[in-house]
Amino acid sequence: MAEAPIVQIRALRKSFGANEVLKGIDLSVARGEVVALIGRSGSGKSTLLRCINGLETFQAGDLAVDGQALRHGHAAAMRELRQHVGMVFQSFNLFPHLSVGRNIMLAPGLVKGRAQAEGEARARTLLERVGLADKFDAWPDQLSGGQQQRVAIARALAMDPAVLLCDEITSALDPELVGEVLKVVESLADEGMTLLMVTHEMGFARKVADRVVFMHAGRIHEMGPPAELFERPQTPELQQFLSALH
Amino acid sequence: MVDFSLWDIVRNLLLAARWTVLLSLTAFVGGGLVGLGLLIARIARWPGADRAVGAYVQVFQGTPLLMQLFLAYFGLALLGWNVSAWVAAALALTLYTSAFLCEIWRGCVLAIPKGQWEASASLALSLGEQLRHVIGPQALKIAVPPTVGFLVQVVKGTALASVIGFIELTKAGTMITNATFRPFTVYACVAALYFALCFPISLWSRRLERKLHRG
Numbered sequence: 001m002a003e004a005p006i007v008q009i010r011a012l013r014k015s016f017g018a019n020e021v022l023k024g025i026d027l028s029v030a031r032g033e034v035v036a037l038i039g040r041s042g043s044g045k046s047t048l049l050r051c052i053n054g055l056e057t058f059q060a061g062d063l064a065v066d067g068q069a070l071r072h073g074h075a076a077a078m079r080e081l082r083q084h085v086g087m088v089f090q091s092f093n094l095f096p097h098l099s100v101g102r103n104i105m106l107a108p109g110l111v112k113g114r115a116q117a118e119g120e121a122r123a124r125t126l127l128e129r130v131g132l133a134d135k136f137d138a139w140p141d142q143l144s145g146g147q148q149q150r151v152a153i154a155r156a157l158a159m160d161p162a163v164l165l166c167d168e169i170t171s172a173l174d175p176e177l178v179g180e181v182l183k184v185v186e187s188l189a190d191e192g193m194t195l196l197m198v199t200h201e202m203g204f205a206r207k208v209a210d211r212v213v214f215m216h217a218g219r220i221h222e223m224g225p226p227a228e229l230f231e232r233p234q235t236p237e238l239q240q241f242l243s244a245l246h
Numbered sequence: 247m248v249d250f251s252l253w254d255i256v257r258n259l260l261l262a263a264r265w266t267v268l269l270s271l272t273a274f275v276g277g278g279l280v281g282l283g284l285l286i287a288r289i290a291r292w293p294g295a296d297r298a299v300g301a302y303v304q305v306f307q308g309t310p311l312l313m314q315l316f317l318a319y320f321g322l323a324l325l326g327w328n329v330s331a332w333v334a335a336a337l338a339l340t341l342y343t344s345a346f347l348c349e350i351w352r353g354c355v356l357a358i359p360k361g362q363w364e365a366s367a368s369l370a371l372s373l374g375e376q377l378r379h380v381i382g383p384q385a386l387k388i389a390v391p392p393t394v395g396f397l398v399q400v401v402k403g404t405a406l407a408s409v410i411g412f413i414e415l416t417k418a419g420t421m422i423t424n425a426t427f428r429p430f431t432v433y434a435c436v437a438a439l440y441f442a443l444c445f446p447i448s449l450w451s452r453r454l455e456r457k458l459h460r461g
Contacts, residue, residue: 053368054367055364055367055368075372075373078370079370079372080370082367082368082369082370083370085368086368087364087365087368089361089364089365091361093359093361093362093364093365094365095362095365095366095380095384096384097383097384097387106369106371106379106380107366107369107370107371110371110375110379111369111370111371111375152365155369156368156369159369159370
């Protein structure tokens with residue numbers, strides 16, 4: 001029997017006022033799967049991602065992570081769910097008043113009650129993993145964008161999430177810094193981390209993703225393994241989207 | 247006729263200035279606590295808190311402090327509570343201060359980028375933890391200059407408590423003038439004492455600002 005999916009989304013609808021941005025999304029993500037969400041800006045891909053950890057509320061449908069249903073306005077349930085979902089943002093969002101090490105240790109200490117020494121050891125291990133072993137005591141504003149984003153990834157991983165959401169995490173980076181961040185994400189994928197990423201890096205999506213989801217006008221328009229989707233796009237919308245990139 | 251030396255004048259003013267300091271401290275500590283409570287109620291979106299606190303702030307910002315003092319003094323008496331001038335002044339100034347500080351600090355919290363809220367929420371922090379560990383420390387940094395600036399306003403605002411008969415620096419000045427017939431000398435001393443209270447606060451604010459900028 002197949003394992004239960006990590007993320008299960010059913011008939012999800014989301015509107016901003018009168019503007020419906022997600023028009024019935026069905027998607028399930030298996031453990032260890034790497035899913036890339038692509039599509040034009042405004043197609044709803046970032047909004048979908050933000051629904052998964054409750055940063056956006058939705059009007060209809062169900063969403064569950066690791067078998068746990070998302071319940072808006074229910075503080076204890078949200079706190080529990082968010083411990084299973086890590087998120088990395090386009091603009092890093094490191095806490096500027098805390099050192100790199102403290103950025104990573106804050107949430108595990110508060111939410112999981114992880115002891116100081118254990119938290120510090122864990123933070124150092126994670127920093128080493130993202131190639132920043134010497135930056136434990138540095139301040140966020142002393143780091144380059146690529147380094148800040150790698151710290152943000154380490155910070156998310158410190159909560160031991162079942163799935164990591166990446167929202168255009170290289171879009172705010174200088175081109176020469178994109179590679180170092182993608183390398184970290186790729187290593188996570190290789191280690192079996194479940195990843196859901198909104199990305200404009202098609203080459204990367206193709207190389208790393210198990211499945212690519214093309215969103216268009218608030219719906220999942222086309223979905224499949226990257227080789228298939230990029231080589232033989234079925235719909236004119238995807239064909240147009242892909243040709244516009246070249 | 248009794249002759250008053252300059253030292254007599256200054257000594258009596260200094261004695262009265264203790265009440266100005268005490269009234270300022272009471273207003274500031276009380277107003278700070280009430281203002282913080284109102285701000286948290288608003289941020290935590292307690293039912294009705296946003297509107298109620300907004301209205302509260304508008305009322306105290308939109309009416310003269312002098313009227314608030316009159317209303318506290320005479321209004322409470324009408325309700326059957328005979329409060330002393332000290333209680334009325336402390337109450338009015340506390341409420342007045344709380345409204346302004348609530349609004350000043352709300353602006354500081356709003357100035358923190360949305361990404362800080364989102365990142366800390368994504369890490370499963372509760373609202374209290376977000377405020378205490380992520381938003382609060384950053385908002386505090388930008389809150390220092392406007393808060394201390396307002397503290398100076400409060401110190402000077404306590405002068406209005408003289409109209410309901412509370413004997414602080416200004417009221418003492420009026421009384422001494424009536425006895426000495428030397429209004430210019432007396433009020434110059436009064437002004438100098440207010441300056442002596444406010445100027446160090448401003449200096450301290452500037453120092454603090456520089457320190458926070460570096461840290």
